[in-house]
Amino acid sequence: MGSLEDARFEGELENGVGLEELEEELDAASGSGSGPEATRTIEEAVRVLLQGLGEDHEREGLRRTPLRVAKAFREGTRGRNFEIYHGLGLVQVEGYRQNVKDIVQGALFPEAGLDNGIGYAGGAGGLVVVREINLFSYCESCLLPFSVQCHVGYVPSGQRVVGLSKLSRVADVFAKRLQDPQRLSDDICAALQNSINPAGVAIALQCRHIQFPEALSCNPNPKHPCKSEMQGWVRASVCSSSGVLEVNSFWTDFLALLKFRGINLEGCSKNCFPVQSWCPSRSLEAPLCNGHSTKNPNNGKVSSKPGPTHASMVAAVTSILYSLGEDPMRKELIGTPYRYVQWLMKFKSSNLDLKMNGFNLGKLTLHKKTGDVVNSQSQIHSVLNLPFCSQCEHHLLPFHGVVHIGYFDEEEGKGIERSIFQSMVHYYGCKLQVQERLTRQIAEAVHHVFCRGVMVVVEANHICMISRGIEKGGSSTATIAVMGQFSTDPAAKALFLQTISNNTASGG
Numbered sequence: 001m002g003s004l005e006d007a008r009f010e011g012e013l014e015n016g017v018g019l020e021e022l023e024e025e026l027d028a029a030s031g032s033g034s035g036p037e038a039t040r041t042i043e044e045a046v047r048v049l050l051q052g053l054g055e056d057h058e059r060e061g062l063r064r065t066p067l068r069v070a071k072a073f074r075e076g077t078r079g080r081n082f083e084i085y086h087g088l089g090l091v092q093v094e095g096y097r098q099n100v101k102d103i104v105q106g107a108l109f110p111e112a113g114l115d116n117g118i119g120y121a122g123g124a125g126g127l128v129v130v131r132e133i134n135l136f137s138y139c140e141s142c143l144l145p146f147s148v149q150c151h152v153g154y155v156p157s158g159q160r161v162v163g164l165s166k167l168s169r170v171a172d173v174f175a176k177r178l179q180d181p182q183r184l185s186d187d188i189c190a191a192l193q194n195s196i197n198p199a200g201v202a203i204a205l206q207c208r209h210i211q212f213p214e215a216l217s218c219n220p221n222p223k224h225p226c227k228s229e230m231q232g233w234v235r236a237s238v239c240s241s242s243g244v245l246e247v248n249s250f251w252t253d254f255l256a257l258l259k260f261r262g263i264n265l266e267g268c269s270k271n272c273f274p275v276q277s278w279c280p281s282r283s284l285e286a287p288l289c290n291g292h293s294t295k296n297p298n299n300g301k302v303s304s305k306p307g308p309t310h311a312s313m314v315a316a317v318t319s320i321l322y323s324l325g326e327d328p329m330r331k332e333l334i335g336t337p338y339r340y341v342q343w344l345m346k347f348k349s350s351n352l353d354l355k356m357n358g359f360n361l362g363k364l365t366l367h368k369k370t371g372d373v374v375n376s377q378s379q380i381h382s383v384l385n386l387p388f389c390s391q392c393e394h395h396l397l398p399f400h401g402v403v404h405i406g407y408f409d410e411e412e413g414k415g416i417e418r419s420i421f422q423s424m425v426h427y428y429g430c431k432l433q434v435q436e437r438l439t440r441q442i443a444e445a446v447h448h449v450f451c452r453g454v455m456v457v458v459e460a461n462h463i464c465m466i467s468r469g470i471e472k473g474g475s476s477t478a479t480i481a482v483m484g485q486f487s488t489d490p491a492a493k494a495l496f497l498q499t500i501s502n503n504t505a506s507g508g
Contacts, residue, residue, distance in 0.1 A: 035074075038323040042070035045316035045323075046396070049341070052313040053348050055432060061393050062432070069396050072464070076138050076145065077324045078176045100170055100191045107163030108196065111156065127250065128161065129153040129202075129257045133168045139209060140178035140332050141279035143317070143340040145397065145463050146209040148175060148184070151263065153254045154192060155199040155244050162196050170195070178326060178333070180278060181207040181238045189240035200243025202254045204265050208233040210398055210463065212280050213346050213389040213430055236278050237268045281339035313341045347391040347431050379409040380492060383418055384503050386425045392464055393432035401460030401476070403442060406496035408452035408485055416449065435460050435479050443481035453485030455496050 043066035050057040050065070057066065133150040152167045174187040189203045211234060244250050255265055317337035321328045328337065382404065389400040403425045428441045435458055443456040458479045465475050486493055 038074065039067070039070045041323040042073055042320050043067055045319045046070065048316040049313055049344060049396070052310045052341075053344060053432065055393075061434065065394055065396065068394055072395055072397070073138075073143075073320060073324060076136070076176060077178060077326075100173060100195045103169050103173070104162050104166045104192075104195050107166045108160045109163070110159055111161045127153055127155045127245075127253060127257075128164075129254060130164055130167050131258060131261050131263065133171055135172055135175040137175040137177070137179040137184060139279050140180055141336060141339060142281040142343055143178075143320075143336060144210060144343065146207055148181075148208075149206040150175075150188070151204040151206075151258055152188070152192070153202040153245065153257070154196070155250065157197060157199040160196070167192070178324075180332070181205055181236045182240075185238045185240040189242055193242045198243065200241065200245035200247075200250060202239070202241045202245040202251065204239045204254075204258065204263075204268065205237070206263070206265075207236045207238070207278075209236070209279060210234075210389070210400060212343070213426070234278065234280060237265055239265065239268045279339075281343065310341070313344070314338055317341060344391070344396070380406055380496060381409050382406045382496060382499050383416075383421050384500060386418075386422050388425045388429035388438075388460075390429040390433040390435075390438060390460075391431070392462060393434060395464040396432075397463040399435065399460045399462040399464075399477075401458065404457040404459075404496075404500050405442070405446060406455040406486070406499070407446055407450040408454075408492075409450070416446075421446075435462075435477055439479040439481040443483050447483040451484060453487070453489070453492070454481075454483045455486040455493060456481045457497070457500060 046066035046069045047057045050062060055062060057063070130152045133152065135148040135150055136145050137148055138144070139146050150168075150171045152171065154162075154167075156162075170191055171188050174184055174191065179187075184207075185203045185205045189201050192198070192201045192203075241251060245254060258265060314337045317340050318328045321333060321337070326333060328334075384402075384404045386403040386405070387401070388403055389398055391397070392399050405421060424445055425442060428438055428445070439456050439458045442458075443454050446456070447454040459476060460478075461476050482493065486496070
């Protein structure tokens with residue numbers, strides 16, 4: 001549990017109950033078994049997955065990965081727990097689901113309204129909107145986290161308004177489970193309608209789901225690539241409404257207040273983004289978990305073909321679902337273990353030569369330079385915004401972004417084609433990685449060819465920063481590696497960094 005780690009609690013609650021005992025009680029309430037038992041089951045499943053990827057789970061960087069993954073999954077699906085009480089009353093711990101009525105009932109405040117019983121916080125003719133609530137949830141089709149920006153509106157009734165922070169807490173309750181965008185929107189809307197009895201509720205969600213690595217590495221317009229924080233995401237906007245907010249005039253007011261923040265959801269309607277189109281993994285042919293080969297039209301493509309996936313890995317993911325209190329045979333989860341394994345297999349450890357990805361260090365042919373010239377006199381060249389997707393070996397969660405490469409060209413003015421640089425970035429990215437190592441490996445590979453000097457800058461967004469306990473959406477990480485002349489020439493380093501900055505400022 002990320003909310004209980006890193007000394008955020010000091011080992012015991014005020015009444016002397018230890019954290020492990022509290023975790024056990026919480027899990028007992030959800031019916032998912034004891035905390036330590038569920039964690040151990042997930043840890044063992046992760047070891048099976050690492051072995052299937054050709055990794056040694058005992059090596060230094062992976063030794064604690066099974067525990068980290070178990071904590072992330074269990075915390076990210078805490079929304080499955082129900083009413084949690086302890087000796088001193090309702091336990092208020094971030095990440096645990098509480099009964100929605102318990103959340104809002106203590107935060108309903110009297111506010112004068114209209115004679116007909118419908119009151120508005122600002123008087124007649126208005127509504128209350130809380131915008132840009134940042135959440136994350138887990139995609140039920142592939143088990144990858146997706147980011148959510150949630151906007152909540154409601155029209156008070158019975159001369160009562162609710163504390164604004166409670167709207168965010170209710171939304172978080174339903175995000176903490178395996179979800180798809182439309183169900184998440186519907187769940188939040190129904191919960192608020194039933195718990196505070198307003199005249200109406202409106203929910204709008206803007207969701208982003210990471211693409212598969214091959215889509216991220218494909219850049220049709222290299223002169224104007226996507227910025228790292230926008231790269232490769234599948235987007236979905238969904239909405240739900242009830243009561244008077246199903247009436248066009250109220251809904252129009254809701255959309256207008258979102259536009260004040262630059263949020264344009266015109267044309268958004270319920271089921272405007274079918275779940276089949278939402279998750280990139282839905283296009284996969286997925287055999288059913290129980291070995292049958294029937295086809296479910298509401299669950300994407302399924303097939304009896306075994307494919308390259310190891311049955312032991314699929315079984316391991318199925319055991320993870322059980323440990324989270326889920327039913328792997330629920331129709332929305334049929335095929336999910338297979339899809340998650342297919343995602344992981346894209347980062348399978350490989351000892352293949354770089355020539356398998358179009359980059360053979362021993363037989364590299366230099367072509368006419370294709371990088372941008374930073375300074376013709378010093379012969380510094382740059383290749384910017386090479387997209388990549390990799391998998392964090394600490395949490396088995398993706399990180400993605402762009403790579404910038406600067407190098408001192410050889411005297412004959414030759415260089416490497418951009419496509420070769422892209423293949424090299426893809427080779428080092430598509431495996432279990434950490435960003436610091438990725439940066440260094442790319443620099444060493446380029447320096448093998450251009451010995452005068454190489455500088456590599458990697459900008460990336462890490463999914464583990466929006467999920468788990470940290471939940472810092474929007475953060476990004478930049479790393480630098482320098483070799484050769486760049487390490488001894490501050491002016492050259494500054495010149496290349498300025499080139500990246502200028503490119504970013506121009507929208508490149």
